[in-house]
Amino acid sequence: MSEYRTPYESYVYAYPHKTAYRPLRPRPALSELWAGEPKDALSLYLHIPFCEVRCGFCNLFTRIGAPDGLTTRYLDAMDRQATAVREALGDEGPVRFATTAFGGGTPTFLTAAELERLCDIAEQRMGADLRAVPLSVEASPATATADRLAVLAERGTTRLSLGVQSFVDGEARAAVRPQRRADVEAALARIRETRIPVLNIDLIYGIDGQTEHSWQHSLDAALAWKPEELYLYPLYVRPLTGLGRQSATPAAEWDEQRLRLYRQGRDHLLAHGYEQVSMRMFRRTDAPAVGADDYACQTDGMIGLGCGARSYTSSLHYSFDYAVDMREIRTIIDTYITTEDFARAEVGRQIDGDEGRRRHLLQSLLQAEGMDPGDYRDRFGSTPAEDFPAELASFAERGWLDEGTHRLRLSAEGLAHSDAVGPALFSPRVRAAMAAYELK
Incomplete structure (x- = not known):
C-alpha cells in the first residue's frame, strides 16, 4: 500500500484507469474477446465527446463545439462501430443489456x-430495449431544452443528471463554468415537467472563494427541487485543465476545506431524508427504484461506443486512445470519425487474477454497503483478508473500516477518505504504468 498523503489522491470511478492502458499488439478481434463471455446482463454506454464550454476543472474526454457537421459524422462512425460490435457479440447465446447510459462530454449537446438517432443506434444496432431497462443521461443547464428533454423522456430515460456544480453565480465563474442561477432553475423546471423518474443534481465543493455559508446555500437550493439523487463532488485541479494552469491554493489548507465541506454536505443530506450510497452519491430514501437488479459492476461486462468509451470483458479492458489536451482530443475524434473497421480492440489492459480481485474489492468497498466476504470467497476461492492483508490492516488502523458488522465496508471516516482508499488498492504494475504515462 502506498503511503497516505492526502484524502484526495484520486477519484476512482473505474479500475484500471485509462492511463494504464497501452496499444494492443496484435490488435485482438472483438469476436474473440467476447467469445465465451456471459452476455445476458451487459451495460451499454454511448459517449458523446462534445460540450458547449469546457469547465475549468474538467479533464474529461470532450471538445468545445462541433463545427461543419462534425456531430453527424461522429454519429455515422458510432453507427458503424455499433454494427461491428453487435456482430462480434454473436448470436450463440442471449445478448441482453441490463442498463444503458449516455455520457460525455454532454450528450444533450446533440x-x-x-438524440433520436443516438437512441436508434442503441436500439436498432445494439438491440437494447431503452424503455425496458434503466437509461441514464447526462445534461447541462444550457442544453436541457424542452425539445431534447421530450425526446429523452419518450425514448425511456429513467434518470437525468444535471451538472449544476453551484447555485452561486460567482462560484460558477470561479470554476470556469459560465452560467446563471436563473438559467439553472429554468432547466430544472423543464426537467421536472418531463416527469423523468429520477433527477440527479451534481454539486462541487472546494471551489475558490466557497464558504460553509455559500455551500449551504447551494445544498438548500438543490434540495428545493427534491432531487431523487444528489452527487457531491470534491473539486480536483488536474494537469492540462483550465484551473490546473492557475491554481495556487496550499494543498493542506485545501484538503482541510474540502473535508470540512464534505462533512457538512453529508450531514445535511442525511438529515433531510437522503441515504449515503458512496462518498459522492446520496439517494432520497423514498426515491423510486429504477436501477438494474441483475447487473453488477464488479462482474458483468460493459460495451462502450464512441471514442471516449471503454469496454470490459473478464480478461481485457479496452478503448481508444486517451487525452486531456484539446488538440490531442480533436485528433482522436478526427481519427474515430474516419475509421471504417471497428472489429478490433485498439488500446487496453489485460486483467489477470490479481487485478480481478483488486477491481472487485475496490468497486465493492467504495460503496457504502460494502461487500459480503462470502461472495468474494465464492468467486475467488479466498478471502479479502488473505489477498490484501496489508491494505486492510492499514485501513483498520486508521479507523476506515466498520468493525461492527459481518460485511466488509468502510466506516463513515473511511467513506470520507474514499479517494485515498481506492488508489491504495492499485497494483504496483498499474501504478507504474500510470506513472509512466505521458500526459497529452
Missing part, C-alpha cells in the same frame, strides 16, 4: 433529432 440536437433533438440527433
Whole structure:
C-alpha cells in the first residue's frame, strides 16, 4: 500500500484507469474477446465527446463545439462501430443489456433529432430495449431544452443528471463554468415537467472563494427541487485543465476545506431524508427504484461506443486512445470519425487474477454497503483478508473500516477518505504504468 498523503489522491470511478492502458499488439478481434463471455446482463454506454464550454476543472474526454457537421459524422462512425460490435457479440447465446447510459462530454449537446438517432443506434444496432431497462443521461443547464428533454423522456430515460456544480453565480465563474442561477432553475423546471423518474443534481465543493455559508446555500437550493439523487463532488485541479494552469491554493489548507465541506454536505443530506450510497452519491430514501437488479459492476461486462468509451470483458479492458489536451482530443475524434473497421480492440489492459480481485474489492468497498466476504470467497476461492492483508490492516488502523458488522465496508471516516482508499488498492504494475504515462 502506498503511503497516505492526502484524502484526495484520486477519484476512482473505474479500475484500471485509462492511463494504464497501452496499444494492443496484435490488435485482438472483438469476436474473440467476447467469445465465451456471459452476455445476458451487459451495460451499454454511448459517449458523446462534445460540450458547449469546457469547465475549468474538467479533464474529461470532450471538445468545445462541433463545427461543419462534425456531430453527424461522429454519429455515422458510432453507427458503424455499433454494427461491428453487435456482430462480434454473436448470436450463440442471449445478448441482453441490463442498463444503458449516455455520457460525455454532454450528450444533450446533440440536437433533438440527433438524440433520436443516438437512441436508434442503441436500439436498432445494439438491440437494447431503452424503455425496458434503466437509461441514464447526462445534461447541462444550457442544453436541457424542452425539445431534447421530450425526446429523452419518450425514448425511456429513467434518470437525468444535471451538472449544476453551484447555485452561486460567482462560484460558477470561479470554476470556469459560465452560467446563471436563473438559467439553472429554468432547466430544472423543464426537467421536472418531463416527469423523468429520477433527477440527479451534481454539486462541487472546494471551489475558490466557497464558504460553509455559500455551500449551504447551494445544498438548500438543490434540495428545493427534491432531487431523487444528489452527487457531491470534491473539486480536483488536474494537469492540462483550465484551473490546473492557475491554481495556487496550499494543498493542506485545501484538503482541510474540502473535508470540512464534505462533512457538512453529508450531514445535511442525511438529515433531510437522503441515504449515503458512496462518498459522492446520496439517494432520497423514498426515491423510486429504477436501477438494474441483475447487473453488477464488479462482474458483468460493459460495451462502450464512441471514442471516449471503454469496454470490459473478464480478461481485457479496452478503448481508444486517451487525452486531456484539446488538440490531442480533436485528433482522436478526427481519427474515430474516419475509421471504417471497428472489429478490433485498439488500446487496453489485460486483467489477470490479481487485478480481478483488486477491481472487485475496490468497486465493492467504495460503496457504502460494502461487500459480503462470502461472495468474494465464492468467486475467488479466498478471502479479502488473505489477498490484501496489508491494505486492510492499514485501513483498520486508521479507523476506515466498520468493525461492527459481518460485511466488509468502510466506516463513515473511511467513506470520507474514499479517494485515498481506492488508489491504495492499485497494483504496483498499474501504478507504474500510470506513472509512466505521458500526459497529452
